[in-house]
Amino acid sequence: MTRRTDFDLDLEERCRLLDEWVATRRQIAALEAESYALLVERIGMHDSDVSESPHHREAIYRSMVAEYSAAGHIPKGSVEYAFTDARTLTRTLPAVQAAFSVGSIGERHVREIVRASEIVDDAIRDGRVDAETMSVYEAAVLVVAENDTAPRTKTHARQVAAALVGETVVEQHRRAAAERCVTVKSVGDGLAALTAILPEWVAVAISDRLTQMARHITRTRNEQEPILEPLDEPEGSLYLDDLSPDDPRYESYFDTAVIAADGTFVTDPLAGLIDPMADPSSPDIEHLSGDARTFDQMRADVLADLLLTADPSEATGTGLENISARIQVTVAASTLAGEDDRPAELDGHGPLDPDVARGLAGHRTGWARLFLDAQGLVTETDSYSPTEQMRRFLRARDQHCRFPGCRMPVHRCEIDHNHDHARGGRTRVDNLSHFCTTHHSLKHPDIHERHRWTARQTSDGSLTWTSPLGREYVDPPRRRVMFV
Secondary structure (H helix, E strand, O other), X not given: OOOOOHHHHHHHHHHXXXXXXXXXXXXHHHHHHHHHHHHHHHHHHHHHHHHHOHHXXXXXXXXXXXXXXXXXXXXXXXXXXXXXXXXXXXHHOHHHHHHHHOOOOOXXXXXXXXXXXXXXXXXXXXXXXXXXXXXXXXXXXXHHHXXXXXXXXXXXXXXXXXXXXXXXXXXXXXXXXXOOEEEEEEEEOOEEEEEEEOOHHHHHHHHHHHHHHHHHHHHHHHHOOOOOOOEEEOXXXXXXXXXXXXXXXXXXXXXXXXXXXXXXXXXXXXXHHHOOOOOOOOOOOOEEOOOOOOHHHHHHHHHHHHHHHOOOOHXXXXXXXXXXXXXXXXXXXXXXXXXXXXXXXXXXXXXXOHHHXXXXXXXXXXXXXXXXOOOOOOOEEOOOOOOHHHHHHHHHHHOEOOOOOOOOEHHHOEEEEOOOHHHOOOEEHHHEEEEOHHHHHXXXXXXXXXXXXXXEEOOOOOEEEEOOOOOEEEEOOOOOOOOO
């Protein structure tokens, strides 16, 4: 008889906890579906009330939403979304509703599928596509939704809807661009929320540039010089830039501050230099702390600097003005050449106006131009590093980190040999994929095998990750052609 070890028992317990957690999440989703069914019943009562008093339609609706918001301790907007989603599921998305009812998809999946279905519904009502188109939309979207995260479902659903209704997605984006605006709303304690509604590609580029700048500040904050108070003179306050190097007062700036061993700025250097053992808490020594801001605080400060001064202020360090925003766009060569107006794709986000894609491609050399040629692709090299052509192919194929559910863009990821190069893995496109730093480290050989993941790639570009529990999770490549 085989004796079961402590490791076997421990592994079984970990698997049990995972299985029960997954089952509980499915039960939660099924209960959410039941709550939607209750909302549909309430909508029926609302419609009856409106038919009896049509002139009070708005008041009846507001009263219903307010009561559910108060009873459920849920924001008004969330209640309105829930009613809208419940109505749409019942009327136009029966297959999605069925998947929701058994817990195959969650509430966030439903929300993204409903949002993306709006342009299909509009096209059906306008007679531009057949009513059966919605069934095709459901089937295509559920293929991803039942096996992936809500954010990835959102991108896929928008692509499916765009393909089904054709050029209308371009028209929709152009109409939506007219709604761009900036609003300010107080959130209390001297803070406010500045909200900018922008074209998606602009917002993504802004976020990327702010992130790059914050990383630059993090790397160089120890190299910054202190920002000292101005000299008080009879003619007014004077800063260093106001003085000539020949002016005796110029040297006083450098005589009033040195960098202490602990990285702070000491405004009375003689106290520390004459007596190295001087108490750091002495009132004769004033310490000006270095940059201790969090990453998010840096992004917010840089945003304010750029909007108010056009260039980052000196307080954030040097070199920031040279950092450009990065986004990744995939566009057919025929569209780029102006032969058609098919939507391009803002990788990881969804369709993009072809005029915007053409403008980005031709505006400046800082934008990468991507042409996919199936006949001329280099698929393997004898060196460790892939060729630039292979990198372009991998960027187009992966778009983001290839761990299931992760959407970190490829320009923030590393190209990994799925089967280690040191152990005989070849530098081939079917052995290479993009992983973000977090997920790349999961398969690092320094990690104990009880906690290490492995990844292998199949010929169709799918990545199969195997967890320490022996469970397999598949991440298929992005679908480029969805309908023929």
